[in-house]
Amino acid sequence: MSRTTFILPVVVLLVAAALSAIFIVDERQKVLVLQFGQIKDVKEDPGLGFKVPVIQQVVRYDDRILSIDTRPLEVTPLDDRRLVVDAFARYRIEDVIRFRQAVGVGGVRSAESRLEQILNAMTREVLGSVNSNEILSVDRAALMERIREGASNESENLGLEIVDVRLKRTDLPEQNLEATFARMRAEREREAADEIARGKEAATRIRAQADRTQVELVSEAEKEANIVRGEADARRNAIFAEAFGQDEEFFEFYRSLAAYEKALQGQNSSMVISPESEFFKYLKSQSGTAGAPAAQ
Known part of the structure; x- marks a missing residue:
C-alpha cells in the first residue's frame, strides 16, 4: 500500500512534466523557446513543439498583418x-x-x-x-x-x-482655416471683379461697334435717299421742262393754280393786293388765258 502511495505521485509528476514539455504552435503565430531569457529555438510552422519543463518557456507572437x-x-x-x-x-x-x-x-x-x-x-x-x-x-x-x-x-x-x-x-490647422477661407474668398472676389471688368469692356466695345455700324447704315441710307431724291427731282424737272416746252400757256396756268391753292388756304383767308396785280390775271380772264381780260 505504501509503495502505491509513493509511485502514484511520481507518475502524476512525470505526466505533468511531459505535458508541460509539449506546446502547440498555431498557424497564426510565431513561437520562441527561451531559456533564462536566451533564445533556444524558433517555431514558425504550425504543429507540436517541445521544451524543457520549468527551465524553458514559450513566448508567442502574432504572425498576421x-x-x-x-x-x-x-x-x-x-x-x-x-x-x-x-x-x-x-x-x-x-x-x-x-x-x-x-x-x-x-x-x-x-x-x-x-x-x-x-x-x-x-x-x-x-x-x-x-x-x-x-x-x-x-x-x-x-x-x-x-x-x-x-x-x-x-x-x-x-x-x-x-x-x-x-x-x-x-x-x-483650425487656426489657419479662417485665414485660408478669407484668402479663398478674396481670390474668388478678385476673379469675379476681373470677369465683370472684362464683361464691361466687351460690352463697351460691342456698343461702340453697334453705334459705328448705325452711323454707317444711316449715312449710307441718307446717301441713297439723297441720290433717289435727286434723281426724282431731276425727273420731275425734266417732265416740267418737257411740258413747259410743249405749251407755255398751260404751264403758266398750272403754276398759277398751284399758287392760288397755297395762298387761299383756310376758311378766313384774306389778302391785301392790288386788283391790277398779275397774281389774278387768270381769274380776270374769260378764256382762261393771260392775254384776254375779263369784262367789267
Whole structure:
C-alpha cells in the first residue's frame, strides 16, 4: 500500500512534466523557446513543439498583418503651409528573433511605440520636401510609397516589415482655416471683379461697334435717299421742262393754280393786293388765258 502511495505521485509528476514539455504552435503565430531569457529555438510552422519543463518557456507572437494608427501630426511643406496629417500603417513581424532582441519583454506595444516614431519622422521628411498641393491632391500614392520605403529601412532593425502606409486625413490647422477661407474668398472676389471688368469692356466695345455700324447704315441710307431724291427731282424737272416746252400757256396756268391753292388756304383767308396785280390775271380772264381780260 505504501509503495502505491509513493509511485502514484511520481507518475502524476512525470505526466505533468511531459505535458508541460509539449506546446502547440498555431498557424497564426510565431513561437520562441527561451531559456533564462536566451533564445533556444524558433517555431514558425504550425504543429507540436517541445521544451524543457520549468527551465524553458514559450513566448508567442502574432504572425498576421497588424495595423497601427499614428496620432495627428503637424507638418510644414515647402510652401510653409502647415498641415495636420493623420496616417496608419500595416505591418507584420518578419524576423521574430530580431524582434525579440529589439523590444525585449515589451512586445508589440513597445514595437508600435518605436514604429510610430519612425513613421512620424519619415512623414515629416517626405511631406516636408513637396508642396501642400501635392499632399492635398487625390493622387498622392507616390508620397505614401516613399514613406513606406523609408520606414521599412528603419523598421528592419526591429524585425518588422511595413506592408502599407496610408494618409487618412490631411487638413489645415483650425487656426489657419479662417485665414485660408478669407484668402479663398478674396481670390474668388478678385476673379469675379476681373470677369465683370472684362464683361464691361466687351460690352463697351460691342456698343461702340453697334453705334459705328448705325452711323454707317444711316449715312449710307441718307446717301441713297439723297441720290433717289435727286434723281426724282431731276425727273420731275425734266417732265416740267418737257411740258413747259410743249405749251407755255398751260404751264403758266398750272403754276398759277398751284399758287392760288397755297395762298387761299383756310376758311378766313384774306389778302391785301392790288386788283391790277398779275397774281389774278387768270381769274380776270374769260378764256382762261393771260392775254384776254375779263369784262367789267
